[in-house]
Amino acid sequence: MEICVIGAGYVGLTSAVVFARLGHKVTCVDKDSEKIKKLNEGSITIFEPGLEKLLVGFNRNISFSEDIEDAIGRAETILIAVGTPQLPDGEADLQFVNEVILTIANTIYSHKTIITKSTVPIGTNDKLVEILLELEVKRSRFHIVSNPEFLREGSAVKDMLHPDKIVVGLEDHDQQSLIKLKQLYYGINAPFVVTSLKGAEMIKYASNSFLATKISFMNEMARICDVFNVDIMDVAKGIGSDPRIGSEFLQAGIGYGGSCFPKDLQSLIYTSKKQEILPKLLMATEEINQTQVDVYMDKLKSYIPNLTDKKITVLGLSFKPNTDDIRSSPAIRLIHKLVAHNAKVHVYDPKAKYETTNVIQFHHVNDALNDTDCIIVATDWDEFLYLDWNDIKRRVNENIVLDTRNFLNRNKVEKHGFTYVGLGRSRNETKLPE
Ligand SMILES: NC(=O)c1ccc[n+]([C@@H]2O[C@H](COP(=O)([O-])OP(=O)(O)OC[C@H]3O[C@@H](n4cnc5c(N)ncnc54)[C@H](O)[C@@H]3O)[C@@H](O)[C@H]2O)c1
Numbered sequence: 001m002e003i004c005v006i007g008a009g010y011v012g013l014t015s016a017v018v019f020a021r022l023g024h025k026v027t028c029v030d031k032d033s034e035k036i037k038k039l040n041e042g043s044i045t046i047f048e049p050g051l052e053k054l055l056v057g058f059n060r061n062i063s064f065s066e067d068i069e070d071a072i073g074r075a076e077t078i079l080i081a082v083g084t085p086q087l088p089d090g091e092a093d094l095q096f097v098n099e100v101i102l103t104i105a106n107t108i109y110s111h112k113t114i115i116t117k118s119t120v121p122i123g124t125n126d127k128l129v130e131i132l133l134e135l136e137v138k139r140s141r142f143h144i145v146s147n148p149e150f151l152r153e154g155s156a157v158k159d160m161l162h163p164d165k166i167v168v169g170l171e172d173h174d175q176q177s178l179i180k181l182k183q184l185y186y187g188i189n190a191p192f193v194v195t196s197l198k199g200a201e202m203i204k205y206a207s208n209s210f211l212a213t214k215i216s217f218m219n220e221m222a223r224i225c226d227v228f229n230v231d232i233m234d235v236a237k238g239i240g241s242d243p244r245i246g247s248e249f250l251q252a253g254i255g256y257g258g259s260c261f262p263k264d265l266q267s268l269i270y271t272s273k274k275q276e277i278l279p280k281l282l283m284a285t286e287e288i289n290q291t292q293v294d295v296y297m298d299k300l301k302s303y304i305p306n307l308t309d310k311k312i313t314v315l316g317l318s319f320k321p322n323t324d325d326i327r328s329s330p331a332i333r334l335i336h337k338l339v340a341h342n343a344k345v346h347v348y349d350p351k352a353k354y355e356t357t358n359v360i361q362f363h364h365v366n367d368a369l370n371d372t373d374c375i376i377v378a379t380d381w382d383e384f385l386y387l388d389w390n391d392i393k394r395r396v397n398e399n400i401v402l403d404t405r406n407f408l409n410r411n412k413v414e415k416h417g418f419t420y421v422g423l424g425r426s427r428n429e430t431k432l433p434e
């Protein structure tokens with residue numbers, strides 16, 4: 001199948017490469033000429049495990065271009081994978097989706113299946129149908145399909161090749177597009193969940209909201225565990241073994257970040273309020289998340305009351321491991337707070353970069369750790385599990401380790417004389433058998 005993927009970001013590029021791997025002929029377009037230039041030179045524009053290898057392996061099936069009209073003209077299937085960022089009031093900004101739909105309207109000369117992969121508010125795809133009709137595109141020339149994406153950054157390729165489901169939202173009685181989607185995903189072993197356009201849009205928001213709520217729930221539990229000297233890790237293990245709860249997304253910590261959970265929750269809150277529904281649970285989820293960094297700042301200040309001129313080393317910048325993405329990263333929020341308290345901030349991240357005043361970023365973890373007064377693990381990169389605490393002991397001024405991800409091996413850290421600080425990570429008061 002000849003496909004045009006519009007947007008060469010995390011979703012667009014991964015989709016383009018995966019569909020090329022499935023044997024389709026893909027043109028991936030982006031209006032960012034720098035991105036397209038790099039991709040045409042053979043360099044990958046994002047860090048995503050396995051993506052570069054797959055691109056190299058299937059580059060015969062994929063091309064990159066800035067010429068959006070030309071790519072649309074040739075393709076029978078068009079995937080919209082442009083950004084839908086957040087406006088200041090929480091509403092999703094649909095300017096890029098609207099831009100694309102106008103371009104499509106001006107370029108349709110044969111039938112197109114237009115698939116929205118971008119996360120868009122409930123009712124958007126119905127609106128896209130209306131817009132195309134208002135622009136006098138013949139009804140026989142297009143079908144709109146909502147096919148939200150559920151990949152996670154850091155495991156995007158794996159998630160797209162082995163999804164747990166493929167959600168497809170269709171216009172009324174559109175059997176033709178369902179057949180097209182099955183052809184598109186031929187080779188992927190996953191059940192189809194078929195629903196209306198609005199149904200598919202809602203599934204995407206409900207999925208992210210549920211997962212974000214699970215995280216905020218655990219963060220609230222961690223706050224409670226903290227005052228009762230209970231280890232939240234025991235609680236996660238205990239409740240996670242119940243299949244009704246499930247063991248994933250129970251990791252308490254500094255809060256969720258990234259380009260999806262925060263903005264999608266804000267967007268659903270906005271949409272609900274517009275319909276005069278007060279989404280109290282979603283609002284609480286967001287509020288807990290927003291204040292989680294402050295909870296860790298209070299922890300830090302209970303050990304170092306005055307942070308002025310204290311050297312604080314932050315390990316991790318990205319919003320989660322295995323990605324270079326720092327969008328809405330809690331690590332960045334934490335760094336801003338440290339700077340506001342006049343701390344001298346040293347940072348290290350295996351892949352992500354962040355430039356700002358009063359922060360020094362190091363290329364080697366040991367350089368970032370020299371003479372530090374406190375080590376804060378802000379992202380759970382595997383690399384930090386293998387730190388040589390015996391060596392670090394000799395480099396630092398003070399022995400405080402704040403683990404905001406409940407992730408380090410506490411015994412290993414404490415064995416070398418460090419004070420391990422977490423939230424809801426109190427030592428069990430009952431002496432248990434070894
Ligand atoms: N990042 C994720 O993990 C993820 C997962 C699932 C769904 N989503 C959703 O997918 C969408 C895309 O997210 P992303 O993270 O890939 O975004 P991104 O910002 O990484 O990429 C979007 C790309 O679209 C391009 N673009 C914007 N307007 C364009 C236009 N008119 N023509 C051509 N290109 C244009 C931009 O230049 C950019 O390269 C969003 O709606 C997001 O919510 C993201």
Ligand SMILES: O=c1ccn([C@@H]2O[C@H](COP(=O)(O)OP(=O)(O)O[C@H]3O[C@H](CO)[C@@H](O)[C@H](O)[C@H]3O)[C@@H](O)[C@H]2O)c(=O)[nH]1
Pocket residue numbers: 119149150151152153154208211215248249250251252253254255256257258259260261264319320
């Ligand atoms: O137990 C957990 C799990 C995750 N996180 C944090 O939650 C955020 C989001 O993590 P994750 O969901 O793994 O990454 P994303 O790439 O943001 O993926 C989410 O957002 C995407 C965009 O909508 C969806 O496609 C995915 O299904 C959804 O998991 C990160 O900051 C994580 O550190 C926790 O704090 N505790």
